[in-house]
Amino acid sequence: xxSPPSRLILHTGxxxxxxxxxxxxxxxxxxxxxxAAWKAEIEDQILILQKENMEIRExxxxxxxxxxxxxxxxxxxxxxxNRMSEIxxxxxxxLRNLHKKDDNRNELKKEGTDPILLERRxxxxxxxxRKVQRIIQGxxxxxxxPVIFHSYLSSNSPPNLSTHHVITFDAIPINKGNGYHHDxxxxxxxxxxxxxxxxxxxxxxxxxxxxxxxxxxNVISSGVTDSHADDGLQSATGVAIADLVAGDHVxxxxxxxxxNYIFSNAEGRSTFSGxxxx
Numbered sequence: 001x002x003s004p005p006s007r008l009i010l011h012t013g014x015x016x017x018x019x020x021x022x023x024x025x026x027x028x029x030x031x032x033x034x035x036a037a038w039k040a041e042i043e044d045q046i047l048i049l050q051k052e053n054m055e056i057r058e059x060x061x062x063x064x065x066x067x068x069x070x071x072x073x074x075x076x077x078x079x080x081x082n083r084m085s086e087i088x089x090x091x092x093x094x095l096r097n098l099h100k101k102d103d104n105r106n107e108l109k110k111e112g113t114d115p116i117l118l119e120r121r122x123x124x125x126x127x128x129x130r131k132v133q134r135i136i137q138g139x140x141x142x143x144x145x146p147v148i149f150h151s152y153l154s155s156n157s158p159p160n161l162s163t164h165h166v167i168t169f170d171a172i173p174i175n176k177g178n179g180y181h182h183d184x185x186x187x188x189x190x191x192x193x194x195x196x197x198x199x200x201x202x203x204x205x206x207x208x209x210x211x212x213x214x215x216x217x218n219v220i221s222s223g224v225t226d227s228h229a230d231d232g233l234q235s236a237t238g239v240a241i242a243d244l245v246a247g248d249h250v251x252x253x254x255x256x257x258x259x260n261y262i263f264s265n266a267e268g269r270s271t272f273s274g275x276x277x278x
Contacts, residue, residue: 069231080237087196087239094278147177147190148275153264165254169272186251187274189244197274198239199252201225205232207260213240215250222255233268
């Protein structure tokens with residue numbers, strides 16, 4: 001049988017063990033609650049991050065679409081610029097040829113006004129100087145004034161222009177040959193020849209402006225300016241070459257009912273221009 005001190009030690013050890021079990025159980029219950037709360041908070045954060053990630057992906061898709069459209073516009077504008085450069089170079093070459101013709105014509109005029117030219121010919125063993133007049137008819141054709149015009153809209157057009165509405169470009173900084181009429185938007189060819197025309201139309205977001213170039217009631221070219229809600233200010237340029245006789249009419253009109261209005265101010269001008277190429 002154990003001595004009293006031994007029983008006291010045994011009792012004390014049992015009591016200490018119970019306290020340890022009790023404390024351990026309490027710690028486990030608290031840790032479980034805290035873990036559950038922490039887990040719920042982490043899951044909420046994960047859901048928030050997943051939602052933000054989806055929003056970022058959608059934004060990236062929209063941005064990629066916009067970038068693609070801008071790249072297409074850049075390519076289109078570069079192609080337009082190249083076409084215009086080719087047209088301008090052809091015009092410059094034509095002007096150089098005209099200058100050469102004028103120089104040759106002036107030389108002929110000078111020769112035609114010379115007095116009698118001496119031409120020496122040999123007849124047998126002797127030379128005989130004979131006065132021979134070179135007959136050169138000096139041309140009296142006057143130099144014609146060039147035909148070229150440039151016009152633009154001085155302000156925005158009314159909205160939703162109707163089908164076949166003729167666009168009246170009312171401002172005309174250049175009108176050599178007086179072929180363009182700013183009161184009705186019609187160019188009337190002063191004389192026959194090959195003419196070059198081009199027009200540019202601007203519109204605001206959600207605008208759709210279909211246009212066509214008409215010569216004597218016949219459509220010879222067309223274009224459309226289409227601006228989506230997120231595209232901002234947009235423009236389109238059309239180019240055409242036509243053989244005309246004196247009195248032919250050329251103008252720009254709405255192909256079918258437009259949406260929104262034609263934009264034209266200091267930030268971007270809607271224009272109509274042309275010139276006699278040959």
